[in-house]
Amino acid sequence: MPEPNIAVNNLTFTFPDSTRGLQDISLDLPPGSRTLLIGANGAGKTTLLRLLSGKRMAPSNAINIGGIDPFSTGLEGVTYLGLEWVLNPIVRTDIGVPELLRSVGGNAYPQRRDELIHILDVDLSWHLHAVSDGERRRVQLCMGLLRPWSVLLLDEITVDLDLLSRHNFLDFLKRETESRQCTIVYATHILDNLAAWPTHLVHMSLGKVKKWGGMETFEVPEVEAGGAAGNSRLGQLVLQWLREDLAQRGPRRGQAGEGKTYQSHEGKGGYGLESK
Ligand SMILES: Nc1ncnc2c1ncn2[C@@H]1O[C@H](COP(=O)(O)OP(=O)(O)OP(=O)(O)O)[C@@H](O)[C@H]1O
Numbered sequence: 523m524p525e526p527n528i529a530v531n532n533l534t535f536t537f538p539d540s541t542r543g544l545q546d547i548s549l550d551l552p553p554g555s556r557t558l559l560i561g562a563n564g565a566g567k568t569t570l571l572r573l574l575s576g577k578r579m580a581p582s583n584a585i586n587i588g589g590i591d592p593f594s595t596g597l598e599g600v601t602y603l604g605l606e607w608v609l610n611p612i613v614r615t616d617i618g619v620p621e622l623l624r625s626v627g628g629n630a631y632p633q634r635r636d637e638l639i640h641i642l643d644v645d646l647s648w649h650l651h652a653v654s655d656g657e658r659r660r661v662q663l664c665m666g667l668l669r670p671w672s673v674l675l676l677d678e679i680t681v682d683l684d685l686l687s688r689h690n691f692l693d694f695l696k697r698e699t700e701s702r703q704c705t706i707v708y709a710t711h712i713l714d715n716l717a718a719w720p721t722h723l724v725h726m727s728l729g730k731v732k733k734w735g736g737m738e739t740f741e742v743p744e745v746e747a748g749g750a751a752g753n754s755r756l757g758q759l760v761l762q763w764l765r766e767d768l769a770q771r772g773p774r775r776g777q778a779g780e781g782k783t784y785q786s787h788e789g790k791g792g793y794g795l796e797s798k
Contacts (some may be wrong), residue, residue: 525553526588526599526672526705530573535573543731544569551707551722553588554699558716559709562764563727567709568604570726572676574707575602586671603666604677613658616651619644626665638664639695643687656682663691676708685715692719716757717742727767782789 530694542658544566558664559567574587585591586601613622620628630633648659659682667674674695680688696717696719698704704710707724710716724734733740736794742755 527553528638528673528705529549529586530570530574530709531584531586531774533570533573533580533582534579534711535569539568542729544573547731548735549582549724549731551705552778553703553705553761555705555721556696556699556719557705557707557722557724558713558720559707559724559726560760561709564768565726565767566729566736567726569729570675571602571604571677571707571709575600576674577602599672600665600675601669601673602675602676602677603663603679605679607666608659608662609664616649619646619648619650619661619664622650622661622665623668626668628665628668629752631668631670635664635668636671636737638667641690643690656684658681660687668700670704672704674704674706674708676706676710678710678712681712689715692704692716696788713754713757715754717754726769727763732763732767753796761793 528549530547530549533547534543534545547570559570561567569578572578574585623635624638633638636745638644638734640662644660644664645657648657648661653661659679662677672702683691694705695708699706708720720737722734722736725732740759742759
């Protein structure tokens with residue numbers, strides 16, 4: 523793939539037997555970009571990433587990656603790492619790390635394999651039925667990133683990583699985009715220490731893209747003194763977006779606004795809906 527740009531052109535997609543999906547999405551993410559895909563639960567991030575990866579069929583001409591329609595042509599070089607990959611049962615069996623890495627072609631890329639093992643701090647003597655969730659995830663990331671990809675689509679799979687491992691991992695991805703022709707889209711809810719990482723942001727809500735563009739096009743608010751201590755300015759921006767999205771979506775059926783309140787667990791003795 524010569525120039526791994528991601529072009530989405532008026533993409534509309536509806537799930538079978540459902541009214542949900544994506545509406546009229548257009549994006550143009552340049553080669554070498556690192557995009558954060560931001561949005562509340564259910565905004566449409568996974569749906570978009572799966573369509574970009576070619577795992578779901580999009581209408582023809584709506585998605586173009588490096589000049590190719592990923593579904594019809596089957597794209598070599600596009601790696602999608604999402605929940606279904608994370609839940610692959612193989613990585614819970616009594617299997618050793620070297621064997622696993624070999625099974626995904628690790629021997630073809632020895633230098634890359636050794637670098638990933640170092641960056642993700644993987645112990646080659648681990649057996650995958652007897653490691654922690656975060657350790658397992660580090661091995662999986664090694665496996666998933668071994669083959670040099672042109673486009674990497676990450677669907678929040680760093681939640682188990684400790685802060686340092688996540689930092690090293692994201693640093694590695696940044697270096698990748700700076701040292702060779704490749705492009706990353708990363709859907710995440712965890713924005714801590716991430717402000718300097720993205721080149722682009724895409725804000726999704728209710729199946730649509732509300733805003734997208736280079737980092738320089740976003741007005742990142744000042745951190746409030748006191749109250750916002752510890753939050754990055756990017757975190758503040760996203761918090762503001764999600765509050766607006768929630769207000770726009772309105773209450774869910776049966777919630778406050780239709781004569782009911784949801785009582786919190788704390789101090790009120792249990793979860794329950796009570797009429798006002
Ligand atoms: N197979 C499906 N059939 C019908 N509707 C679906 C299906 N998968 C997802 N949806 C709906 O599509 C919408 C978008 O889902 P999606 O998984 O893309 O959200 P998301 O932004 O990735 O959310 P999260 O942050 O929780 O992972 C949701 O309202 C969801 O209920």
